[in-house]
Amino acid sequence: MRTILYYTFKFFIKTGLFFYSKKIKINGSQNIPKDGAVLFTANHPNGLIDPILIATHIKRKTHFLVRAAVFKKPIVAYFFDLLGMMPVYRIRDGIKQLSKNEAIFNKCEQLLSKNKTLLIFPEGSHNRKRSIRPLSKGFTRIIFQTLDKHPKTKLYVVPVGITYQNSSKYPSKIALSFGIPIETNSYMNEVNRFEVTKNLKKEVLEQLKQLTVHIPDDANYEKTLTKLNKANVDFTEIHKINNLDYTNNINDNSKSTFNYLKPLLFLVILNSIIPYTLWKIASKKVDEIEFLDTFRFGFNIILFPFFYIFQSLIINYIFNKEIAIIYLIISFFIILAYAKLSPTNTE
Numbered sequence: 440m441r442t443i444l445y446y447t448f449k450f451f452i453k454t455g456l457f458f459y460s461k462k463i464k465i466n467g468s469q470n471i472p473k474d475g476a477v478l479f480t481a482n483h484p485n486g487l488i489d490p491i492l493i494a495t496h497i498k499r500k501t502h503f504l505v506r507a508a509v510f511k512k513p514i515v516a517y518f519f520d521l522l523g524m525m526p527v528y529r530i531r532d533g534i535k536q537l538s539k540n541e542a543i544f545n546k547c548e549q550l551l552s553k554n555k556t557l558l559i560f561p562e563g564s565h566n567r568k569r570s571i572r573p574l575s576k577g578f579t580r581i582i583f584q585t586l587d588k589h590p591k592t593k594l595y596v597v598p599v600g601i602t603y604q605n606s607s608k609y610p611s612k613i614a615l616s617f618g619i620p621i622e623t624n625s626y627m628n629e630v631n632r633f634e635v636t637k638n639l640k641k642e643v644l645e646q647l648k649q650l651t652v653h654i655p656d657d658a659n660y661e662k663t664l665t666k667l668n669k670a671n672v673d674f675t676e677i678h679k680i681n682n683l684d685y686t687n688n689i690n691d692n693s694k695s696t697f698n699y700l701k702p703l704l705f706l707v708i709l710n711s712i713i714p715y716t717l718w719k720i721a722s723k724k725v726d727e728i729e730f731l732d733t734f735r736f737g738f739n740i741i742l743f744p745f746f747y748i749f750q751s752l753i754i755n756y757i758f759n760k761e762i763a764i765i766y767l768i769i770s771f772f773i774i775l776a777y778a779k780l781s782p783t784n785t786e
Contacts, residue, residue: 444521445500453495455740458775461610461783464675465496467617467650472595476551476585477620479503480578480643481599482651483560484567485606486730493558493599494522496615502550503558504543507536529563547581552589557581558599561643565729567606569664569674570656571647578643579636586627595620598643600650604674607731610778614675616650652680659685700781707773714742747771 456463471477479501483489490503500523507526510516525543528536547557559581561574578596585594598618605611621642629635647653652674654663663685667674674680698704708715718738725731747770755763 441521442500445523448518448521449495452491452740455736456492456495458771458778459610459736459739460613461604461778461781462612462675463492463496464612464614465617466614466677468496470617470619471497471499471597472620474554475593475595476554477556478551478578478581478594478596478623479556479558479599480561480574480596480647481558482571482601482647483562483565484569484601484651484729485603485732486565486727487733488736489560489565489601490524490558491522491733491736492601492613492615497556499556501556501558502547504547504560506564507539544581544584548585548588551581551585551594552592554592561640565727567729568656568660569652569654570660571644571651571653572656574640574644576636576640579639582623582626582639583632583635586624590624590627592624594623596623596639596643597621598646598650600647600677602651602675602677604783607728608783609735610781610783611732612673612675612783614651614677616677618646618650621646649681650677652677654685698781700777703773703777704781707777710770710773711743711746714738714746717742743774744771 477499479493479497481489481493487505487509490505494501494503502523502525504527505519505524507528510519510524510526525546526539527543528540550557559578561578562572563575563577566572582594582596585592597620600614600616600618602614602616603611604613621639623639626635626639654660654667666685667680667683672680672683718735721734721738722731725734747767750770751763751767754766
């Protein structure tokens with residue numbers, strides 16, 4: 440029953456993402472092993488929507504670790520558990536809470552020993568910066584624990600790069616890039632676990648720097664990012680951006696991004712005035728910009744469809760069923776048209 444609910448919910452979420460985003464580009468999906476245990480290691484620029492994006496674009500059922508704070512409300516925790524999410528505790532959650540991670544790591548080990556898939560974010564936290572940050576060794580602990588107890592398990596690490604054209608504005612282009620699988624069993628022949636950890640982290644880090652836009656986080660970071668934003672580059676063209684010579688001038692192309700579909704957006708707002716107003720009120724309470732997309736997507740996928748259905752029922756009561764159906768179809772069509780056709784700006 441849980442499997443049916445999982446794939447039903449996954450289809451619902453993926454449909455919502457189709458309406459929410461301008462385009463989701465998938466690169467390297469052929470790199471995902473069809474069998475064996477897989478540990479996906481991804482960068483983390485944009486809150487809870489990151490694991491949702493990855494999980495809905497992987498055919499295999501995926502479990503993933505997310506920060507424990509999002510599990511506070513029981514009904515939310517239920518749906519997150521249904522999606523395969525597991526809480527991981529940090530120091531900010533309280534020293535006493537850290538002991539709960541032991542049970543979570545044991546669960547991860549059990550999942551991988553049964554040839555399941557697991558997604559983690561080895562940077563340790565979300566951050567919008569277009570740089571791959573140093574990786575924690577937590578994912579290597581999961582590998583060691585799994586292979587020490589289940590040495591016959593074939594365990595792969597697959598780095599995943601997530602790149603947003605603009606991670607705070609709607610709609611946005613997104614690129615998901617899956618790297619070359621790293622077969623971890625061969626690493627277990629090494630006696631020095633410190634060296635193994637260092638080498639695994641280095642290999643994952645180097646792949647992540649190629650799988651998403653990586654601007655070195657040095658004194659020139661802000662200057663480089665400003666150049667790219669003014670040029671209105673397509674950040675989802677990852678290879679092209681990573682191979683740019685930042686020392687040269689990049690043409691300013693910001694004037695070419697005028698949104699000629701603004702009237703369509705006003706029509707969407709007018710037709711969705713109640714859920715839109717509720718979102719504007721709720722958005723003021725989002726204290727981390729990395730969670731802005733997550734909450735906006737949540738509002739879009741829940742409130743907007745139900746509101747349109749409710750309005751359709753009213754139209755059906757006042758007029759007839761045919762007019763109500765036409766209204767419902769047009770309501771979804773104008774949202775889809777705006778999402779897919781409007782230009783996207785950089786940050």
